[in-house]
Amino acid sequence: MPKCALIYDFDNTLTPRCMQEYGLIAELDASPDDFWEECREFALRHNADGILSYMGVTLTRARQLGIRLRREDFVRLGRDIDFYPGVEEWFGAVNAYAETRGLECEHYIISSGLAELIEGSRIAQAFRAVFAASFCYDDNGEAFWPATAVNYTAKTQYLFRINKGILDITNDRDLNEFTPQEMRAIPFGNMIYIGDGLTDVPCMKMTKQKGGTAIAVYDEDSIDTAQALLTQRRAHYALPADYRRGGDMWNVVCGLIDDIAAREFDHD
Numbered sequence: 001m002p003k004c005a006l007i008y009d010f011d012n013t014l015t016p017r018c019m020q021e022y023g024l025i026a027e028l029d030a031s032p033d034d035f036w037e038e039c040r041e042f043a044l045r046h047n048a049d050g051i052l053s054y055m056g057v058t059l060t061r062a063r064q065l066g067i068r069l070r071r072e073d074f075v076r077l078g079r080d081i082d083f084y085p086g087v088e089e090w091f092g093a094v095n096a097y098a099e100t101r102g103l104e105c106e107h108y109i110i111s112s113g114l115a116e117l118i119e120g121s122r123i124a125q126a127f128r129a130v131f132a133a134s135f136c137y138d139d140n141g142e143a144f145w146p147a148t149a150v151n152y153t154a155k156t157q158y159l160f161r162i163n164k165g166i167l168d169i170t171n172d173r174d175l176n177e178f179t180p181q182e183m184r185a186i187p188f189g190n191m192i193y194i195g196d197g198l199t200d201v202p203c204m205k206m207t208k209q210k211g212g213t214a215i216a217v218y219d220e221d222s223i224d225t226a227q228a229l230l231t232q233r234r235a236h237y238a239l240p241a242d243y244r245r246g247g248d249m250w251n252v253v254c255g256l257i258d259d260i261a262a263r264e265f266d267h268d
Contacts, residue, residue, distance in 0.1 A: 001104045002264040004257060005162055005186045006094065007203070009195035010111035010118060010132070013217055013241070014087050019113045019121075020054075023077035028061040051112050051133055051149040059135075059143060070141040071116055078120025084219070086244030091126035093245055097254055101261035106186070110158045110203060112150050129167045131158040152199045156206050159193075162186055188212045190260050192253060196241070197225050204234050213256055217241040217249070 011018045018032075025035045035057070043053040062069045091107055098105035106128040109118060115132035118124060133150050135143035148169065150158075157175070161167055165185030166175045181187070188210035193203050196217050204214035216235040218226035226238040239248045 001102065002190070002261075003104045003106060003186045004098060004190040004260045005106045005108060005192070006253070007108045007110060007159070007162065007191060007193045007207075009200050009203075010109055010113050012196040012219075012222065013194055013200075014083055014123070014243075015081055016084060016219060016241075017082075019078070019081055019117045020058075022080045022082065024058070024074070024114075024117065027067065027073075027077060028058065029065055030061065049149060049151055051151045052146055055133060055135070055146045055149065059145075062143075068140075069135075069143045071135075071137060071143075072141075074114060074116030074135075074143075075120035078117035078124075079122070081117065081121045083123065084241040084243060086242060086247065086250075088123060089245075090243040091123065093250075094253060094257075098257050098261075101257055102265065103257060103261055105257070108158075108162055110150065110155045112152070112155075112199065115148075129162075131155075131161070131169070153202045155200075155203050159188070159191070159203060159206055162191070163188055189263065192256055196222060197229075201229070201234050204229065208234075208236065213237075215239055215249075215252070 008014055021032045025032055028035065039054040039057050042048060042057055043050050095105045107126050109127050109130040109132060111118065111132040113132055115130050115134040118130050118132055131150060134147045136145040136147045138144050161175060163184050163186055164175060164179050188207065189212055191207055191212035192215065193207040193212060194215045194217060195204060207214050214235040216226040216229040216238045218238060219241045229235040230238040237252055239252060243249050
């Protein structure tokens with residue numbers, strides 16, 4: 001069965017706030033404003049990558065407070081993440097619709113947030129793979145060092161992993177080997193990328209350039225950014241962050257699935 005892929009950013013795309021703000025920051029005895037300001041100051045002081053900075057501040061604050069941050073602690077904190085309307089029902093509904101068109105739909109996350117928090121969220125089982133920042137853990141199970149940091153431009157490599165079906169992030173050899181188009185798992189033209197802001201521009205641009213579709217989502221606080229992405233031709237659509245059946249997002253994505261199915265079966 002031919003495949004299509006819906007690929008999402010996470011923070012402010014599926015959720016109204018950054019995932020760390022649903023429990024992790026409070027666990028670190030900070031307010032969101034103070035935590036993010038500390039991360040910005042760390043990055044400026046050390047000329048450091050922003051993603052590595054917030055991961056470093058997380059570990060430093062935990063040590064200072066005598067908190068053991070284990071994988072299961074992050075997973076527990078991920079359970080409190082809230083979502084935009086319709087998100088929790090979205091994946092099953094889209095899968096069922098795609099199946100009526102003869103397609104298998106897969107869902108992926110490419111996020112600068114923490115994979116462990118996403119793993120604990122109520123929608124974790126919907127994804128074929130989650131590409132996000134993560135920690136290394138010592139023999140006592142405590143986080144001690146970043147394992148993966150996914151910043152803005154680094155996100156694009158994961159589009160190629162999805163395209164080629166190479167989801168093991170330690171496997172760079174096969175990722176960089178030449179793969180004929182007909183042997184690739186999911187064509188770029190069968191991809192729909194959904195994100196909310198400037199950090200998604202590299203993925204939106206690449207998805208568009210290679211024949212897929214880019215959607216900018218917005219709520220009342222981010223409509224100007226989404227409209228700018230649309231007018232600058234970085235996204236094909238700017239849509240409200242409402243994933244309920246019958247809404248704009250539902251209608252547009254179902255129409256795109258119809259287009260993908262038509263191409264696949266016309267080709268056959």
